[in-house]
Every structure is written in structure tokens, then in C-alpha cells.
Amino acid sequence: MTPTPTTGLEALPLRPELRGRTPYGAPQLQVTHRLNTNENPHPLPAELLASLGEALGHAALELNRYPDRDAVALRSDLAAYLSRGGEHVEPAQVWAANGSNEVLQQVLQAFGGAGRTALGFTPSYSMHPIISAGTGTAWADGHRRADFTIDPAAAVAQVRELRPDVVFVTSPNNPTGTAVALQTITELYDATSYGHGRAGVLVVDEAYAEFARTGTPSALTLLPGRPRLLVSRTMSKAFGMAGLRLGYLAADPAVVDALQLVRLPYHLSSLTQAAARAALAHTDALLATVDAVKEQRDRIVAALPALGLTSVPSDANFVLFGRFADASAAWRALLEHDVLVRDVGIPGWLRVTAGTPAETDAFLTALGEVAPDHRLGD
Structure with a gap:
């Protein structure tokens, strides 16, 4: 007997609290500068x-x-x-x-x-x-x-x-x-x-x-x-x-x-x-990159006010930055500049991972192009 094909999750006896949910996952896109998943950008020694x-x-x-x-x-x-x-x-x-x-x-x-x-x-x-x-x-x-x-x-x-x-x-x-x-x-x-x-x-x-x-x-x-x-x-x-x-x-x-x-x-x-x-x-060699990442994090924070933006004080390897009139639109605009950051669903805010100096250069350059059209109040 040939089994009848299902038409999707709705045909399965899924637990009620899981219905309507979507799997966790950040966008995995082919871009040059991936700054959306808080990875350490430095290769292993x-x-x-x-x-x-x-x-x-x-x-x-x-x-x-x-x-x-x-x-x-x-x-x-x-x-x-x-x-x-x-x-x-x-x-x-x-x-x-x-x-x-x-x-x-x-x-x-x-x-x-x-x-x-x-x-x-x-x-x-x-x-x-x-x-x-x-x-x-x-x-x-x-x-x-x-x-x-x-x-x-x-x-x-x-x-x-x-x-x-x-x-x-x-x-x-x-x-x-x-x-x-x-x-x-x-x-x-x-x-x-x-x-x-x-x-x-x-x-x-x-x-x-x-x-x-x-x-x-x-x-x-x-x-x-x-x-x-x-x-x-x-x-x-x-x-x-x-x-x-x-x-x-x-x-x-x-x-x-x-x-x-x-x-x-x-x-x-x-x-x-x-x-x-x-x-x-090899703990010491691996953690040697932490200060370099923190330096780029602090560099991002310091650069934001000149772009008419602000950030939340960060003790991590990323920065939550804004404010934008439409965070999703700002995210798409940065993506068009080959920079992928994270839209975390907080109105007006985006998150960027602190990358290498070159990645930070690319991000700040792209943000300089994007900010005038998307920051709140402009």
C-alpha cells in the first residue's frame, strides 16, 4: 500500500505549542562581510x-x-x-x-x-x-x-x-x-x-x-x-x-x-x-584575540555619534546600535552594501558583530552611506 503524502506540518500530530513557530536561525547569506552571528573573526593559530x-x-x-x-x-x-x-x-x-x-x-x-x-x-x-x-x-x-x-x-x-x-x-x-x-x-x-x-x-x-x-x-x-x-x-x-x-x-x-x-x-x-x-x-593563544575584538567593538561605539546614531553600552563582542526609523529597511540597505548585520526584532535597533579592522572599516563605510536616509528623525 502506497502511503499518502503529507502536505506539510499541518498534517502531522505536532504538539500544539509548536504550531506556528519557525526554526531558530540567523540568515546565512553569501556576502563579503558577515557580522551577524557574533563569531570571533580571527582564524585559529x-x-x-x-x-x-x-x-x-x-x-x-x-x-x-x-x-x-x-x-x-x-x-x-x-x-x-x-x-x-x-x-x-x-x-x-x-x-x-x-x-x-x-x-x-x-x-x-x-x-x-x-x-x-x-x-x-x-x-x-x-x-x-x-x-x-x-x-x-x-x-x-x-x-x-x-x-x-x-x-x-x-x-x-x-x-x-x-x-x-x-x-x-x-x-x-x-x-x-x-x-x-x-x-x-x-x-x-x-x-x-x-x-x-x-x-x-x-x-x-x-x-x-x-x-x-x-x-x-x-x-x-x-x-x-x-x-x-x-x-x-x-x-x-x-x-x-x-x-x-x-x-x-x-x-x-x-x-x-x-x-x-x-x-x-x-x-x-x-x-x-x-x-x-x-x-x-592553547588558551592563552586563543584568548589573545579577545582584546583585538574589544578594540573594534569600542571603535564602533566611538564612531556612531558622528553618524547621528547611538549604541547600548556593551560588554560583549557586538554592539546594539540605532536608532533607525525602520530597522528592517536599514538592515536591507546595509546588505546592499555587502554588509550583513542582525535584525534582532527590536524596533529601531540593529546588532553588529565586532570583526577584524578591515570588516569594521567596511561596516562603518557602509553605515556612513546608509545612516542619513534611515536614522530616526532624518
Whole structure:
């Protein structure tokens, strides 16, 4: 019997909360200057490429065997890296997965799910509500001020009212670049203790932490004594290894035990673990590009006022800039100049990744052509 062809998603028994949604993804267009996905624009150093070849070749000899299910050696290396900042992190406090998105998915599988709620302060990382939907977790939008900062009193009040099971705080925030004060994080953590045996977990998403301006502390400093605080990181940004897909978090060892209840067996391949460990052995060389990226970020910020534009203070490797009468029209105009930035859906604003000096030149030149016709008030 020949099966009857379907006509699309409407013919499938899709979960109701997924109907009408579209997959996450930034436009992947063939343009000269791609400044829309917050990648580190600098190529990997030659010495790392040599080490990668050796490490992957060695790992390939045992591809007929399953990888280390718990990635113990990798987690030890990640703990050592996190401890470089002065806060001691044990391997038992670290968990790793295929990108920080998988880490966050596992967090929601363990602490969210049907009948539970996640809260995030939007605009923020758009994958948080998407992963929530994928795990059957209800989503609630938290509030931000007009300048995109979090009002601690209002945020705490909202947490106490909604009593979410998972609270997301992105610092530095994507897409605005704003860092969140540790005092605000502390107050939010305290608010997630609801009494009568009920509590939520607080996830601080620090994907861009290495790009923070001098004096901006990490939530890693808050981990001692806070067993429901989780700090997630990635090797995609500062390490310049977006193609590796390696994310990780630091938390109380009990949180790591919880995540192992939902992780798929052997979820991190032998090749991924080997590549990540090789990269961590070259941490200093990889992070040497961070200052260069920050320099271009600050250069963009400094150039905007002369173009009649402004920006949000950024502790990340990107800049949210505006204001435009029509951000979508400004995005298209920049694309016509062979420059791809990100329209993040905030009226009047666009986001640009800090690239190489040549890419910054191209962006600022194009923006100089585009701004007079598209900035607000002109």
C-alpha cells in the first residue's frame, strides 16, 4: 500500500505549542562581510591547528569504541580554565555538552518540563524561550527598563509572583550587550526560594563573559553556598571555535548529577572531547584575540555619534546600535552594501558583530552611506 503524502506540518500530530513557530536561525547569506552571528573573526593559530590534527588523529584510532561518557578529562580541563580567574572550580562542578544550547536544554529537561515555567528578561537570547517550548516548559517574559537594563526590584517582584522553576539571566545580555550587576543576580537568586519546599534554579548565561570590560565580575564568584545557581559558558565566542559546538556550565555538583539523569548516553563524541582539550591547552593563544575584538567593538561605539546614531553600552563582542526609523529597511540597505548585520526584532535597533579592522572599516563605510536616509528623525 502506497502511503499518502503529507502536505506539510499541518498534517502531522505536532504538539500544539509548536504550531506556528519557525526554526531558530540567523540568515546565512553569501556576502563579503558577515557580522551577524557574533563569531570571533580571527582564524585559529597555527600551533593549535597542528595540535588539533594530532589530537584528532589519536582519537580516531579508537572511533570503534564509545567515548568517555562523562567526559572526565575535558571537565577537569574546563574546571582548570574557570579557576584561572581566582575562583576555585572543581571538575565535579562542571558539565559539558554540544554547545551551550544543549547544556541549557538539559537544564530545562531536568528542572523544567510540563507544568513548569521558565522566566527570562526580554529582549534576551532568543533560544531560551525556544528551548523552553521544545521541553514543554511554559515561558514568561520578564521586564526590562527602556535602556535594556534589569530593574532589580521589579524583577524580584515578578519572580516572587510567578514562582518560575527556571530563571534565565543573560550577562552580558544578547542582543543588547549589557552586563548584569552581581547584586541583582544575588537578589534574584534569593527570590527563587519560595518556601514550603519550593524553589527554582537561576541560570546565568555568560556566553560572552570573556569580552566584558575591565572590572565586570563573573557570576562564578557567587557559586559558593548557592546550590541552585548555574553559570553557563561556551567555547564558540572568545575561543573562536563556533564550529566545535562545545558549551559547559559550572554549578553545585548536585546540579551536574541532575543533568546526567537527562543527558543522552555518550552525547559528546571522542573527536569533540579531543578537540576541546587541545584548544584548552592553547588558551592563552586563543584568548589573545579577545582584546583585538574589544578594540573594534569600542571603535564602533566611538564612531556612531558622528553618524547621528547611538549604541547600548556593551560588554560583549557586538554592539546594539540605532536608532533607525525602520530597522528592517536599514538592515536591507546595509546588505546592499555587502554588509550583513542582525535584525534582532527590536524596533529601531540593529546588532553588529565586532570583526577584524578591515570588516569594521567596511561596516562603518557602509553605515556612513546608509545612516542619513534611515536614522530616526532624518
